[in-house]
Amino acid sequence: MARIVQKFGGTSVADIGRIKAVALKVKREVDAGHQVAVVVSAMAGVTNQLVEYVNGVNPIHDAREYDTVVSTGEQVTAGLLALALQEIGVQARSWLGWQIPIRTDDAHGKARIIDIETDELERRLALGEVPVVSGFQGLAKDNRVTTLGRGGSDTSAVALAAALGADRCDIYTDVDGVYTADPRIVAKARKLAKITYEEMLEMASLGAKVLHARSVELAMKRGVRVQVLSSYKDEPGTLVVDEGEIVEQELVSGIAYSRDEAKVTLVGVMDKPGVAAHIFGPLAAANVNVDMIVQSVSPDGKTTDITFTVAGSDLARTVDLLEKQRDNLRYRKLVSDAGVAKVSVIGVGMRSHAGVAQRMFQALADKGINIQAISTSEIKVSVLIAEDYTELALRALHSVYGLDSD
């Protein structure tokens, strides 16, 4: 017997028919003798509708009321799934965040889970009852409903699995696992049987939107084994686990990319101490996330060029901010380019192997792809290239690191 937390996202519970199908998936685990707790998201589209209502009434809204409104989506699904389980003979009841309670801090709209009280859930699991928990929500100290931010139901599931000491947290979604690359682009991409938390985090932050990054962080911190699998197919997915669980570690686990990138270059900036702080201070204050930064060597020792990237959606704001600071920063010219993409090679194996980056640069050079910026971490090498070359780069790298399926 194992203890399993199952999480079903919005498309998995999109309508009454899908909710009934989910009930069967839960029943199968129960019938296999497992103790099962379930976490659900709102039915697909419901949260967007509720957010639209809130913005329609009051665009600059009280986050506490926002939470009161948008948390209802998960409440509806929890009740409906409990009913669907009862209908097929599985003991079940719904649990709202405030009923358990799932205690959070009071950062309404993006709260963090502090603690989950599990005594009553434990008692019911032991009796064979399936708790169906509303994801995405909790209770703040002031007795008001909080929500965890978009995608927060993944975090609810991992936190519940940690609190219950579950053997596994199965995240059912509309993809059937984590791939070595986006299969829509790289036809030879393979589904990974296992991936480490660190690699998954890099994937998540690079736009492979399989799991919410915060839920992966939490799983890593609390040692929760997470499985990503399809709610449509009937096959194992990808296990996200600790490095120690992966016996044969590949050098590179996957190639990720992000098109939501924009490049900004300030030409002819004074090359003196403190200039970087002058540039990036106002951007940080305005909540603009700066990613790669490249400073070119100053030929005359007086001025230099500084290039950096921001999210494509932040470009207009970034340019505006910098132009307002022009007198202060004293740059000669501002050049921006939204037609760039970031391509990354990810793998914990590169910690112990040299030459991973070099092989990447060579492969791109062989295809005539110019590298505009580079950034690296312990388990990742990212390069910025012209967006038009994205697919070509992905396929070349996938092949060069031996990831292609047979």
Place this chain on the structure above:
Amino acid sequence: MARIVQKFGGTSVADIGRIKAVALKVKREVDAGHQVAVVVSAMAGVTNQLVEYVNGVNPIHDAREYDTVVSTGEQVTAGLLALALQEIGVQARSWLGWQIPIRTDDAHGKARIIDIETDELERRLALGEVPVVSGFQGLAKDNRVTTLGRGGSDTSAVALAAALGADRCDIYTDVDGVYTADPRIVAKARKLAKITYEEMLEMASLGAKVLHARSVELAMKRGVRVQVLSSYKDEPGTLVVDEGEIVEQELVSGIAYSRDEAKVTLVGVMDKPGVAAHIFGPLAAANVNVDMIVQSVSPDGKTTDITFTVAGSDLARTVDLLEKQRDNLRYRKLVSDAGVAKVSVIGVGMRSHAGVAQRMFQALADKGINIQAISTSEIKVSVLIAEDYTELALRALHSVYGLDSD
């Protein structure tokens, strides 16, 4: 300064535009210096959608899960109205049933309010904040959400007004008050400035669906002054109050009717003690509500005919039940007729005046309308007539009791 509870029903909060209009109505009372608490229903259509989901998943459902699902409609409206009020500068916050809490018994789906804790609401009212309370819902002893049954938000509002000792409970709806008769039928119907609780109860139970009967009972019991008024117009509605508040009491306050009636006659029933119990026992057990009962005088002293009415929607079930009992009841023939209507004359004034019923019978006879059954209470005379004569009867009676507008 007065303390007012305002209740807005589903059509009053049907969309974002209507919710903003409601916020202005609340603001006007606040600006006039009053302390205001608001009770809201779900946006029109939402509850029906949720009930449909529940029935789609599990037709014979756990009422606790039903309550978990359908109570979300009022939660959404409460949050949205609080936001709309904040947007126009009125201090407001939403309150869910479990947050106040509004304690109920554990009869899920049709719970009754036991107690409302008001300390925190009192404190905030004193500070000028407007509590926006989700109607229709409460909290049972087992910490689960209950609902009060369809139309229950009226009851929530009256109960809150009683608990807060409010000077008035304003029920905003899509009609602008209580009329002497249905204005769609009787063109000369007048809006009543005041009506007593007892009369309103008779109206409600007779199909004039302005207020939920339970809310009127509660208002009467707790002495809450209720005003029914339009959320579209800007004029006073009808006050539902104690008899003592109405100085010049009319003989008759209104003429009500119900088309949802059916007549059943058992011909040739043995005329002996206990036969009525034999007939009506099984109907009561099957939750069929029997209204008027007429037993004809037995010509031979051996058999008699028994006629009674049930709701039209119960007719098929009633006939089925009685046919199954035929051997037991030993009647000669069963005759049923769904083409009947009940017309009632209502007024507390008839307590102290004789001849009200006689005037009714005469007026109907003058129009050639045959009376098929009669029932009376202290403040009401009802007759059963052929349904085709309903409009004719209503207009004739409205005129005969001097209710026509000039």
